[in-house]
Each structure stands twice: as structure tokens, then as C-alpha cells.
Amino acid sequence: MKTVNPIKALDREIKNCVQAMEQEVPxxxxxxxxxxxxxxxxxxxxxxxxxxxxxxxxxTAATVLLVILLFLFxxxxxxxxxxxxxEVWVQAARVEGRPASTFVINQKDPDxxxxxxxxxxxxxxxxxxxxxxxKNH
Amino acid sequence: xxxxxxxxxPLQQRVKETGSAARAQDREAFLAYLLPVxxxxxxxxxxxxxxxxxxxDIFQDTLLKAFRYFYSFxxxxxxxxxxxxxxxxxxxxxxxxxxxxxxxxxLAEVGEITVDAVSNEVREIYxxxxxxxxxxREIFFLYYYNEFTIPEIVEITGLTRPNIKFILHQAxxxxxxxxxxxx
Numbered sequence: 391m392k393t394v395n396p397i398k399a400l401d402r403e404i405k406n407c408v409q410a411m412e413q414e415v416p417x418x419x420x421x422x423x424x425x426x427x428x429x430x431x432x433x434x435x436x437x438x439x440x441x442x443x444x445x446x447x448x449x450t451a452a453t454v455l456l457v458i459l460l461f462l463f464x465x466x467x468x469x470x471x472x473x474x475x476x477e478v479w480v481q482a483a484r485v486e487g488r489p490a491s492t493f494v495i496n497q498k499d500p501d502x503x504x505x506x507x508x509x510x511x512x513x514x515x516x517x518x519x520x521x522x523x524x525k526n527h
Numbered sequence: 528x529x530x531x532x533x534x535x536x537p538l539q540q541r542v543k544e545t546g547s548a549a550r551a552q553d554r555e556a557f558l559a560y561l562l563p564v565x566x567x568x569x570x571x572x573x574x575x576x577x578x579x580x581x582x583x584d585i586f587q588d589t590l591l592k593a594f595r596y597f598y599s600f601x602x603x604x605x606x607x608x609x610x611x612x613x614x615x616x617x618x619x620x621x622x623x624x625x626x627x628x629x630x631x632x633x634l635a636e637v638g639e640i641t642v643d644a645v646s647n648e649v650r651e652i653y654x655x656x657x658x659x660x661x662x663x664r665e666i667f668f669l670y671y672y673n674e675f676t677i678p679e680i681v682e683i684t685g686l687t688r689p690n691i692k693f694i695l696h697q698a699x700x701x702x703x704x705x706x707x708x709x710x
Binding site: 411426 | 553565569573574583587590591595596597648668671699702706
């Protein structure tokens with residue numbers, strides 16, 4: 391036996407009641423609207439009218455941004471913790487049993503890497519020069 | 528036809544005529560789209576605005592605005608949803624400005640419809656709908672009068688699906704209560 395969903399049945403009942411009362415658009419309102427319609431010129435939206443300009447500007451902006459990023463990427467890449475990727479990774483340093491900040495100072499000689507270790511409370515503890523692990527061993 | 532001094536139309540006049548012909552074409556196309564939805568749109572605005580005297584102005588503004596931006600209407604999309612979105616935005620502005628939500632429902636003033644012609648059940652439902660806040664009332668009529676689906680109402684109002692379902696649930700609950708009292 392087919393069961394009737396009570397919500398659907400109620401919805402149908404409400405729809406019937408709501409739709410039972412409707413009225414036509416008043417003729418004078420329609421006439422006024424048609425009269426006003428004659429005085430209006432439909433206007434294309436700015437996007438539709440100038441869409442090729444918009445697309446051109448968008449493409450140019452995207453290209454310029456991409457070129458700038460390509461130029462800047464090596465600089466950022468070199469300066470991630472001041473370490474050139476793949477050469478030296480200073481994971482962490484401890485001074486007097488407490489964690490310390492590390493900074494890598496760039497050198498002209500690519501075989502030497504200077505690591506500046508600084509106590510967290512900004513008191514310089516150690517300034518030591520380390521040779522590249524790979525070169526030493 | 529040979530070109531003679533008599534039949535050469537000045538360029539300016541020709542552009543003017545082409546423009547007015549295009550405008551007439553746009554007008555015809557717009558009216559063709561409008562014809563099947565006109566009555567539903569008018570009744571929706573009337574009901575959503577609680578049968579306020581401003582409904583006529585809102586209806587006219589909706590149509591004029593729709594015609595003005597008719598070029599931006601994507602012909603692949605649903606015209607009814609598009610024009611109802613315009614109506615919804617105008618109603619929202621009017622509700623905000625004039626607090627239409629508090630206007631009383633007066634079935635006696637509704638055009639040719641007299642109170643006697645409306646059954647008690649219909650009257651109770653409209654009274655319940657009138658007590659709803661403007662936005663839920665709009666959703667109520669979009670769903671029950673215009674028979675839009677929930678995804679279409681989402682497109683028109685910009686509300687979320689759960690929000691619309693919740694509003695409909697609340698309205699249903701209120702009407703059910705009224706109907707039970709009547710029985």
C-alpha cells in the first residue's frame with residue numbers, strides 16, 4: 391500500500407490555498423509600464439561592452455605578476471633562513487642547555503658558511519665559523 | 528535600386544532608424560520573455576509586500592530595471608529566476624527603507640477579491656504568512672505560490688539551502704498549528 395508523505399500532503403494543501411487567490415495585473419499599470427518602456431534604452435553592462443578590454447588587462451596583469459614572481463623567487467629561495475637550499479640545514483641550536491636563534495651569514499666563498507648563534511634573550515654567546523659539513527668530511 | 532539624390536538617406540538618420548529598430552526588437556523580445564511570468568511576478572510582489580499599495584511601484588520598477596539590463600541577461604539561463612532576483616532585491620530595499628514587514632494584511636482591499644470569496648482556510652494561511660518576517664514571507668511565497676525549487680530560491684535570494692529549509696519548516700509548523708486549531 392502506498393503511504394502518503396505527511397509533509398508533502400501538507401505542502402500540497404498549502405500550495406492549493408496560496409494559489410487559490412491571485413489577481414491579474416491591473417490594465418492601467420500595464421499601460422503605464424509600456425509607456426515608460428518606450429523611453430528606456432536597454433544598456434549593456436560595462437563588462438559585456440568592454441569585455442575584451444577587461445580580459446586584456448587581466449591577462450597583462452597576470453603576466454606581469456608572473457614575471458615579477460619568477461625574478462623574485464630565487465631571492466626568496468636563497469634567503470629561507472639565509473641558507474641556500476640543499477647546502478646547510480641548521481635545525482636547532484642550544485646555548486647553555488636552552489634553545490637559541492640561528493642566523494646564516496652569506497659568504498662570497500660558497501664552501502664556507504658562517505652560522506651566528508644567538509641566545510633568545512639577545513645576548514650574543516657564540517660567534518663561530520663552521521665549514522660546510524660535506525667539505526670537511 | 529539606383530542611387531539618386533532622392534533616395535539617399537543621410538547617415539545620421541540611417542543610424543537613428545537602425546537604433547530604433549533594434550530597440551523595438553529588444554522590446555519585443557523582452558515582452559515575449561515577460562508574458563508567461565508577468566502575472567506570477569505581480570502576485571508575488573503583492574503577497575510578499577503584504578498587499579501594500581507600494582506593490583504596483585515595486586512591480587513597475589522591477590520590469591523597468593529588468594528591461595534596462597536586459598542585455599546582461601544570459602539567454603541560456605532561466606528568465607523567471609533572473610527577473611525574480613531583481614524583484615527580490617527591490618523588495619529588500621523597500622523593506623529596509625519603509626519597514627513593510629509591519630504592514631497589516633487587508634484582504635478586503637485586494638482588488639476584486641472580496642473577503643467572502645476567500646475560504647477560511649485560505650484566509651488563515653494568508654494571515655499566518657503576513658505574520659512572518661519579510662524575508663521568510665518572501666521565501667514562503669516563492670516556494671508555495673511560485674513553486675520555485677529550493678535551488679532556485681537559493682539563486683534568487685542568495686540564502687543557503689539549510690536556511691531556506693529551516694524557514695519553510697517554521698512556516699509549515701505555524702500553518703499546521705493554525706489548521707489543527709481550525710479542525
